[in-house]
Amino acid sequence: MTPAVEFIDVTKRFPGATSPALDHVNLTIDPGELVCVLGTSGGGKTTFIKLINRLHDPDTGTVLVNGQDVSQVDPVELRRGIGYVIQQTGLFPHMTVSENIACVPKILKWDRGRIDARVDELLELVHLDPSDFRDRYPSQLSGGQQQRIGLVRALAASPEIMLLDEPFGAIDAITRAKLQDELLRIHRGSGKTFVFVTHDVTEALKLGTKVLVVDAGRVQQYATPEELLAHPATPFVRELLETQGYTPEGRRA
Ligand SMILES: Nc1ncnc2c1ncn2[C@@H]1O[C@H](COP(=O)(O)OP(=O)(O)O)[C@@H](O)[C@H]1O
Ligand SMILES: [Mg+2]
Incomplete structure (x- = not known):
């Protein structure tokens, strides 16, 4: 191995x-x-x-x-x-939650439908209701919620x-x-x-x-x-x- x-x-x-x-x-x-x-x-x-x-x-x-x-x-x-998560989250303040999570999938040129489905799947993975959280900005999240977004953003393209x-x-x-x-x-x-x-x-x-x-x-x-x-x-x-x-x-x- x-x-x-x-x-x-x-x-x-x-x-x-x-x-x-x-x-x-x-x-x-x-x-x-x-x-x-x-x-x-x-x-x-x-x-x-x-x-x-x-x-x-x-x-x-x-x-x-x-x-x-x-x-x-x-x-x-x-x-x-390689996903990377730090304490200061590094979330982009001018981007919504879904835009933040979609960063790497966009670079990889996933199509819109696949990106949207992945964002919702990841939000549900950390128990954040997609319809409530998708369009929020990082400043509209608690510290724990920001950290959850930082985590799933790093997971978005399933790094090894x-x-x-x-x-x-x-x-x-x-x-x-x-x-x-x-x-x-x-x-x-x-x-x-x-x-x-x-x-x-x-x-x-x-x-x-x-x-x-x-x-x-x-x-x-x-x-x-x-x-x-x-x-x-x-x-x-x-x-x-x-x-x-x-x-x-x-x-x-
Ligand atoms: N960019 C850097 N330039 C100079 N020294 C650094 C740099 N990054 C870390 N160090 C030094 O390397 C040592 C290890 O730091 P670091 O790996 O950040 O420790 P930890 O994460 O365990 O707190 C420390 O003495 C720190 O001062
Ligand atoms: Mg350290």
């Missing part, structure tokens, strides 16, 4: 930085996984996913997507097959890989739990590969089929949630779990 994503000895150093943002990273992500990238601020999580869609290029090493070295692929072409960078970071706890449930349902229904960045241990353990803990640009552990809880591989992992209330026996009261 060709991995969805593979990092071979990848190092990324930003100009002027004393230490690399990512340091000799080796790992593979199998198709269909939902990998949560977990760590504290500045650890290299965003850099990791931006190397997948070539918003950054490595200094040394190779990143492969579906078996292809991304440095050999046109970045625009590459990104068409979805990258999500702390998408629910600015959302209240109750809405966030609902969005997490929706994301899980969408992931399971899609069979696609998701890479989800978070600094929240609970979120990573709830969502991830695997959790990738990074700190100071190094992989600390890459394991299932169960394995991570039972056998934290490094002092950083143990401390991260403990400070957010987790022990090998399970969650503290």
